[in-house]
Amino acid sequence: xxxxxxxxxxxxxxxxxxxxxADLGIDVAAxxxxxxxxxxxxxxxxxLEAQDVARIHTAALQLFCMFCQDRRTAGRExxxxxxxxxxxxxxxxxxVTTLLQLARQEA
Amino acid sequence: xxxxxxxRFHRAFFDESLEGLDAMxxxxxxxxxxxxxxxxxxxxxxxxxSIKGGAGTFGFTAVAGFTHLLETLLERVRSGQRxxxxxxxxxxxxxxxxxxxxxxxxxxxxxxxxxxVARLGAELEQALExxxxxxxxxxxxxxxxxxxxxxLPKSDIFxxxxxxxxxxxxxxxxxxxxxxxxxxxxxxxxxxxxxxxxLSWTVELRGDCDEGAxxxxxxxxxxxxxxxxxxxxxxxxxxxxDAQPPAAGAVxxxxxxxxxxxxxxxxxxxxxxxxxxxxxRRSGDAGSIRVGTEKIDALINLVGELVITQAMLQQIAGNLxxxxxEKLLQGLSLLDRNTRMLQEAVMATxxxxxxxxxxxxxxxxxxxxxxxxxxxxxxxxxxxTELDKGVIERIADPLTHLVRNSLDHGLxxxxxxxxxxKDPTGTITxxxxxxxxxxxxxxxxxxxxxxxxxxxxxxAERGIPVPANPVDADVWQLIFAPGFSTAEQVTDVSxxxxxxxxxxxxxxxxxxxIEISTRPGQGTCVTIRLPLTLAILDGMSVRVxxxxxxxxxxxxxxxxxxxAGQVRTLSAGARVVKVRNEYLPLAPLHELFRIRTDAxxxxxxxxxxxxxxxxxxxxxxxxxxxxxxxxxxxxxANYRRVGGISGxxxxxxxxxxxxxxxxxxxxxxARAAAA
Numbered sequence: 108x109x110x111x112x113x114x115x116x117x118x119x120x121x122x123x124x125x126x127x128x129a130d131l132g133i134d135v136a137a138x139x140x141x142x143x144x145x146x147x148x149x150x151x152x153x154x155l156e157a158q159d160v161a162r163i164h165t166a167a168l169q170l171f172c173m174f175c176q177d178r179r180t181a182g183r184e185x186x187x188x189x190x191x192x193x194x195x196x197x198x199x200x201x202x203v204t205t206l207l208q209l210a211r212q213e214a
Numbered sequence: 215x216x217x218x219x220x221x222r223f224h225r226a227f228f229d230e231s232l233e234g235l236d237a238m239x240x241x242x243x244x245x246x247x248x249x250x251x252x253x254x255x256x257x258x259x260x261x262x263x264s265i266k267g268g269a270g271t272f273g274f275t276a277v278a279g280f281t282h283l284l285e286t287l288l289e290r291v292r293s294g295q296r297x298x299x300x301x302x303x304x305x306x307x308x309x310x311x312x313x314x315x316x317x318x319x320x321x322x323x324x325x326x327x328x329x330x331v332a333r334l335g336a337e338l339e340q341a342l343e344x345x346x347x348x349x350x351x352x353x354x355x356x357x358x359x360x361x362x363x364x365x366l367p368k369s370d371i372f373x374x375x376x377x378x379x380x381x382x383x384x385x386x387x388x389x390x391x392x393x394x395x396x397x398x399x400x401x402x403x404x405x406x407x408x409x410x411x412x413l414s415w416t417v418e419l420r421g422d423c424d425e426g427a428x429x430x431x432x433x434x435x436x437x438x439x440x441x442x443x444x445x446x447x448x449x450x451x452x453x454x455x456d457a458q459p460p461a462a463g464a465v466x467x468x469x470x471x472x473x474x475x476x477x478x479x480x481x482x483x484x485x486x487x488x489x490x491x492x493x494x495r496r497s498g499d500a501g502s503i504r505v506g507t508e509k510i511d512a513l514i515n516l517v518g519e520l521v522i523t524q525a526m527l528q529q530i531a532g533n534l535x536x537x538x539x540e541k542l543l544q545g546l547s548l549l550d551r552n553t554r555m556l557q558e559a560v561m562a563t564x565x566x567x568x569x570x571x572x573x574x575x576x577x578x579x580x581x582x583x584x585x586x587x588x589x590x591x592x593x594x595x596x597x598x599t600e601l602d603k604g605v606i607e608r609i610a611d612p613l614t615h616l617v618r619n620s621l622d623h624g625l626x627x628x629x630x631x632x633x634x635x636k637d638p639t640g641t642i643t644x645x646x647x648x649x650x651x652x653x654x655x656x657x658x659x660x661x662x663x664x665x666x667x668x669x670x671x672x673x674a675e676r677g678i679p680v681p682a683n684p685v686d687a688d689v690w691q692l693i694f695a696p697g698f699s700t701a702e703q704v705t706d707v708s709x710x711x712x713x714x715x716x717x718x719x720x721x722x723x724x725x726x727x728i729e730i731s732t733r734p735g736q737g738t739c740v741t742i743r744l745p746l747t748l749a750i751l752d753g754m755s756v757r758v759x760x761x762x763x764x765x766x767x768x769x770x771x772x773x774x775x776x777x778a779g780q781v782r783t784l785s786a787g788a789r790v791v792k793v794r795n796e797y798l799p800l801a802p803l804h805e806l807f808r809i810r811t812d813a814x815x816x817x818x819x820x821x822x823x824x825x826x827x828x829x830x831x832x833x834x835x836x837x838x839x840x841x842x843x844x845x846x847x848x849x850x851a852n853y854r855r856v857g858g859i860s861g862x863x864x865x866x867x868x869x870x871x872x873x874x875x876x877x878x879x880x881x882x883x884a885r886a887a888a889a
Binding site: 133136140143147161164165168169170173174177193200201 | 328329330409413
C-alpha cells in the first residue's frame with residue numbers, strides 16, 4: 108500500500124491524495140483501512156489516485172464506500188483520479204457507483 | 215448449439231486453458247532463441263490455438279480475440295515466415311500473463327485489466343503489422359422471466375476466502391442483472407473492521423436460467439450468507455438483440471453500464487476461418503478424466519464414514535467369542551484391510567504433484583533476477599512428490615514469499631559473490647520429499663545467510679522481545695515476528711518486511727511447522743513440514759468429564775500433572791501455571807465448555823501444554839486417553855460454528871468428539887492477558 112501523499116504543494120494546504128496500488132485484494136484491506144482512516148477527517152479535498160487499480164476485492168470497495176460516505180456526511184470533498192475500468196466495473200457490479208460518486212467523475 | 219447449456223463445461227475450459235498457459239510458459243522459458251525446435255514451437259502454438267477455440271465456443275470473445283493475435287504470430291513462426299527473437303519470447307510471455315488474467319477475469323476471480331489487454335494487443339498487432347482480425351460475434355440472446363435474489367452475506371464472509379464481487383459477477387453472466395446494494399448497515403469508517411462485510415444486495419436477474427443455475431452461483435457461500443431466491447412476476451421482457459461487433463482485441467467489459475442496468479447479454483460465437491474450434495481441442499491425457507473436486511470430497515467423506523462404521527464394528531467384535539465367531543471375525547478383518555486400502559486410494563485421487571506449485575517459480579526467478587540485476591539459477595528436486603490439492607493451493611503463497619525473500623535478501627549480486635569467492639550465479643533450490651506421514655518442502659539458497667547481530671539489533675530497534683542469552687534458533691525465530699525486516703531498503707520484490715509472520719501463520723493454519731537453518735556466508739534453508747492431507751488429523755484424545763476432545767498433535771508440547779504450588783491465582787482471578795521458568799495461562803477446559811467434572815482442581819487433573827503462533831497455554835483435562843488419526847468433519851456444515859472448536863470427528867464407539875481450535879484458545883488467553 109502506498110503512503111498517503113499529504114504534501115501536494117499545488118493544491119490547498121490541507122489537500123491530500125491516497126495512492127492506490129494495482130492489487131486491492133483482501134490482504135491489503137488492513138493497510139488500505141489505515142491509509143483511508145488517516146485521511147477521512149482531512150478537511151481539504153482528498154484525491155484517490157486510482158489509475159493503477161487492476162484487481163479489487165469487495166472489502167476494499169466497501170472501505171471506499173465508508174470513506175466517501177463519512178466525508179460526504181461531513182461536507183468534505185473526495186475525488187477519484189483516473190479510476191480504471193477494473194474499478195468502475197467492480198463498483199457497478201456491487202451497485203455502489205453512486206455511493207462512490209464514480210459515475211460523474213472523470214478527473 | 216444454443217440449446218446446449220455450455221456453462222457446465224466452463225470449469226473444464228478454464229482448467230484446461232490455464233494448464234495450456236502453464237505448458238506454454240514452460241516451453242517459452244526453455245525455447246532456445248535462434249535455434250527454436252519445431253516441437254516446442256508446435257506445443258506453444260497448440261496451447262494458444264486450443265484456448266482460442268475454447269474461448270470462441272464459450273463466448274469469451276475478448277479472450278478469443280486476444281489469443282487469435284497470439285496464434286497468428288505463432289503460426290508465422292511455425293511456418294518459418296518469422297524467426298523467433300528474444301523480444302518475441304518476452305512479448306509472448308507477457309501475452310501468457312495477460313491471457314491468464316483474462317481467463318481468471320472471465321472465471322470471475324478478478325477484474326480484467328482492460329488497459330493491459332489493449333496495450334499488449336496493440337504490441338502484438340505491431341509485431342504482426344496487420345489489421346485487426348475479423349472476430350465476428352453473432353448475437354443470439356433472448357430474455358425470459360427471471361429471479362429476484364436477496365443476498366445477505368454473513369459479516370465474516372471475507373475471512374472464509376469468498377468475495378461477493380465474484381458471486382455478483384457470476385450472476386451477472388447468467389442474464390441481465392439489476393444489482394441494488396443495501397449500504398444501510400455501513401458503520402462510520404472509524405468504527406469499521408476492514409475485513410468485515412456490512413453490505414448486502416438485491417439482484418433482479420432477467421434471463422432464461424433456471425433456479426438451479428442461480429443456486430449454483432452461491433454453492434460456495436451457502437453457509438456464509440442468507441439467501442432468498444424468488445421468481446420475478448412478469449416474463450414479457452424482450453431480450454436485447456443487437457450487440458455491436460467489437461474490433462479484435464477489444465475487450466468485453468464485465469459489466470458495461472455503470473449501474474448494470476439494461477446490459478446486453480449476447481451469447482457470442484466467434485467465426486474464424488470456418489473451422490469448428492472444439493474439434494481442435496485436445497482432450498488432455500488419454501488416460502485421465504477431469505472430475506470436480508466436490509465429487510472427490512463427497513467420496514472422501516463417504517469413505518470417512520465407512521472407516522468410522524468399520525471401527526465401530528471392530529470395537530463390538532472385540533467382545534465376541536473368537537472361536538464361535540471365527541468366520542465373522544475373519545470377514546471383519548478383511549473389511550478392515552479393504553477399508554483402509556479404499557481410504558488410501560480415494561485420498562490419492564486428491565493428490566497432485568508439488569510441481570503444480572513449483573512450476574510457477576522458473577518464470578518468477580527469471581523476471582525477478584533481471585529486475586534485481588542478479589544471476590540466479592533455480593533448481594527443483596522432488597517435484598513429483600504428491601500432496602493434497604487443498605494443501606498445494608494454500609502453500610503456494612507462502613512458498614512464493616520465501617522464494618522472493620531468497621532472491622531479494624538472501625542472494626548477493628554477482629560482484630559481492632565473486633568478492634566472497636563464490637560462483638557469481640546464485641542458486642535457489644526447491645526440494646520436496648515425503649517423510650513419514652508428512653511432506654517436507656525446503657527453500658534453500660547459497661547466499662549470505664542470516665546475520666545474527668543484525669537480527670538482534672533490528673529486534674531491539676523494533677521493540678520485539680528477545681529471550682535472555684538467545685541461542686541461534688531463538689534468533690532466527692525473531693524473523694517470524696510481525697513487522698520484522700532487516701532489508702536496508704524496502705523493495706517491491708519482497709515488500710515491506712511484513713510477511714514472514716504471515717508465512718508462519720499460513721503454514722501453521724495447515725497444521726504444519728516451519729524452521730530455519732542458516733550458515734553465515736553459505737546460505738539459508740527454510741524447511742516447511744506439512745501433513746499430506748487436511749482431511750485427516752493426528753490427534754491426542756483427552757477426557758473432560760464424560761466428553762472426549764481431540765487436540766491436534768502438532769500443537770501439543772508436553773503434558774504434566776501439576777504439583778501443589780505450581781498453579782497460582784492472579785488478582786483478576788485468572789490462573790497461571792509455572793512450568794520450569796515460564797508462567798503459562800491455565801485453561802480449564804471444563805470451565806470453558808461448561809462440563810461437569812469430578813476433578814475441578816488443576817492438581818487433580820492433567821495439564822496439556824499447547825502451542826500456537828509462538829504462544830503457549832496449559833489446557834486442563836481429566837485424563838489423556840490416547841493418540842489416534844481422526845477424520846475431520848465440519849461442525850459449521852453440520853451444526854454451527856462453536857468458539858474454541860475447529861471441527862468434530864466420530865469416535866470408534868459412535869460418539870462425537872470435538873476438535874480443539876488451539877490457535878483460537880491461545881489467542882483468547884493472550885487477549886485476556888493483554889487486557
